[in-house]
Amino acid sequence: MKPPVIYGAAPFLVPAVLLAVWFLLTAGTKPAVNPLFLPPPATVLAGFGELWRDDLAGDFAASAITVLRGYICGVLVGLTTGAACGLSRLTERVLTPTLNTFRQVPGLAWLPLMILWFGAGTGGKTVLIGLAVFFPVFLNTLQGIRGVPAEYIEVGRVFGFGKLELLLRVVAPAALPGVFVGLRYGAGIAWAVLVVAEMLGARRGLGFLLMRSQELMHTHHLFALIFIIGGVGFSIDFGLRRLERHLLRWKRGFEG
Amino acid sequence: MSHLETTAGTAATADTSGTGNAAAITIRGLSKTFRDTRAGGTTGGEVRALDAVSLDIAAGAFVAIVGASGCGKTTLLRAIAGLETAHEGTVALDGEPVRAPGPDRGVVFQDHRLLPWLSVADNTALGLSALPAAERDERVRRALALVGLTDFAGAWPAQLSGGMAQRAAIARALAARPRALLLDEPLGALDAITRLRMQTELERIWRVEKITMVMVTHDVEEALLLGDTVVVMTPRPGRIKREHRIQLARPRDRESPVFQDLRRTLLVELELETPPPAVAGDYAI
Ligand SMILES: Nc1ncnc2c1ncn2[C@@H]1O[C@H](COP(=O)(O)OP(=O)(O)O)[C@@H](O)[C@H]1O
Ligand SMILES: [Mg+2]
Numbered sequence: 001m002k003p004p005v006i007y008g009a010a011p012f013l014v015p016a017v018l019l020a021v022w023f024l025l026t027a028g029t030k031p032a033v034n035p036l037f038l039p040p041p042a043t044v045l046a047g048f049g050e051l052w053r054d055d056l057a058g059d060f061a062a063s064a065i066t067v068l069r070g071y072i073c074g075v076l077v078g079l080t081t082g083a084a085c086g087l088s089r090l091t092e093r094v095l096t097p098t099l100n101t102f103r104q105v106p107g108l109a110w111l112p113l114m115i116l117w118f119g120a121g122t123g124g125k126t127v128l129i130g131l132a133v134f135f136p137v138f139l140n141t142l143q144g145i146r147g148v149p150a151e152y153i154e155v156g157r158v159f160g161f162g163k164l165e166l167l168l169r170v171v172a173p174a175a176l177p178g179v180f181v182g183l184r185y186g187a188g189i190a191w192a193v194l195v196v197a198e199m200l201g202a203r204r205g206l207g208f209l210l211m212r213s214q215e216l217m218h219t220h221h222l223f224a225l226i227f228i229i230g231g232v233g234f235s236i237d238f239g240l241r242r243l244e245r246h247l248l249r250w251k252r253g254f255e256g
Numbered sequence: 257m258s259h260l261e262t263t264a265g266t267a268a269t270a271d272t273s274g275t276g277n278a279a280a281i282t283i284r285g286l287s288k289t290f291r292d293t294r295a296g297g298t299t300g301g302e303v304r305a306l307d308a309v310s311l312d313i314a315a316g317a318f319v320a321i322v323g324a325s326g327c328g329k330t331t332l333l334r335a336i337a338g339l340e341t342a343h344e345g346t347v348a349l350d351g352e353p354v355r356a357p358g359p360d361r362g363v364v365f366q367d368h369r370l371l372p373w374l375s376v377a378d379n380t381a382l383g384l385s386a387l388p389a390a391e392r393d394e395r396v397r398r399a400l401a402l403v404g405l406t407d408f409a410g411a412w413p414a415q416l417s418g419g420m421a422q423r424a425a426i427a428r429a430l431a432a433r434p435r436a437l438l439l440d441e442p443l444g445a446l447d448a449i450t451r452l453r454m455q456t457e458l459e460r461i462w463r464v465e466k467i468t469m470v471m472v473t474h475d476v477e478e479a480l481l482l483g484d485t486v487v488v489m490t491p492r493p494g495r496i497k498r499e500h501r502i503q504l505a506r507p508r509d510r511e512s513p514v515f516q517d518l519r520r521t522l523l524v525e526l527e528l529e530t531p532p533p534a535v536a537g538d539y540a541i
Contacts, residue, residue: 151369154365250413
């Protein structure tokens, strides 16, 4: 049952084709597409270097720290609120109508208010990302806990587990697959919200660099930045997926 | 095997107390009605799962309960386990009313209910968190050896066959050393050969541990092979039709005429077989 070579190469097929088309469209002294719209790969590669010398690392760090801080805040509040609602119908009844109303507001709609309250620095963006991350984590934690089979709870009770032991040894692990859906989804949102928020108002960060590159007509920088942003988003999801695969390795089908 | 030897040693010293560590179970006038919550309500909305069930189970007895599906066997076992508390009548353990589950009663559920995120060994250790690690590991090792799952200690439940999972569930219940073990069709998922082996094992465990065993089964032969008492239940409403004291010497011989005769009697009571013509000595060939 060894997969054929084509299976291993499959993920690289589309990028290879895209790269080839890119080379073709931008080759020669009179390329098919104006370099202002589509700079050749070599120029974009040089753009990485220029950005790097212009303290790309500093901007990257600014973005990373903001997104991490916002994500952690959103996850912590989402987990605790979701757990509280999942474990208590009363708490759910108290909180969910309000939360469901706020949930209808797109994350970025809060941006002007956040800038007004917390300024255009990292504070407002942290809150904004936290808000955007909160909802998927909250909802999936709540549903994860509600989905814990009563049969497992009974097993815990048969072995004399108290409330806390039931929570830690039965409810939490049984709800983990659901929680992870929220964690991964929230991570994707966090990165997207951050970049857009930085584009709309920031003095540092990858989103800020995007806007500045546009103003300076540095298209090759735009491309370099898009690669970086996409790469980071991909890495975050990849890392979380690896973590999920490890933590949920007891589930059948992961190897398949 | 070593599990048996060691416990045999302890049991031998405590043998003067007769039934050792076992618990007696007394059930009086137990009735349970489920409201049918399903849409439509064609059944009239209520199911009388148990109707005025009374049963005395002596400490150290092996009681087998047989009956058609839906006659309340699981409900009865759950009431003894303390998982079903909203009922009429009483269930008592050594005279103490049962109000909740407790470590004195082990349960092997009809579905194995291994926790899928714990290895087989960790599942087996589920009721042992109060013990020091070394003793815990030793108990897990012995319990798994007893059910023949030593090589699967590190496996995930999802990797086990149905029969192996059920054996792991038996090991998990045994490892906690309950005073009464409640088994709900524990061998139903096993293949014929493993089933025979596990029947022998269950009898040995019962003999050596000297605990009370209440086993639900749909297999009349299994009930006769293991039970001191075989309780026959009938459905709608769930009632005890008869209790048979089985006086046959152990280990019991399935092929013996008396065994076969009892088997036929039980099947007739379960309405699975029409009564044979009453010809005296028809098995004395
Ligand atoms: N939780 C429940 N809700 C509604 N009806 C139930 C429930 N549990 C059992 N019953 C009903 O009670 C009757 C007895 O069920 P059960 O004790 O599981 O029977 P058995 O184990 O003998 O097959 C059945 O008719 C079943 O449908
Ligand atoms: Mg049943």
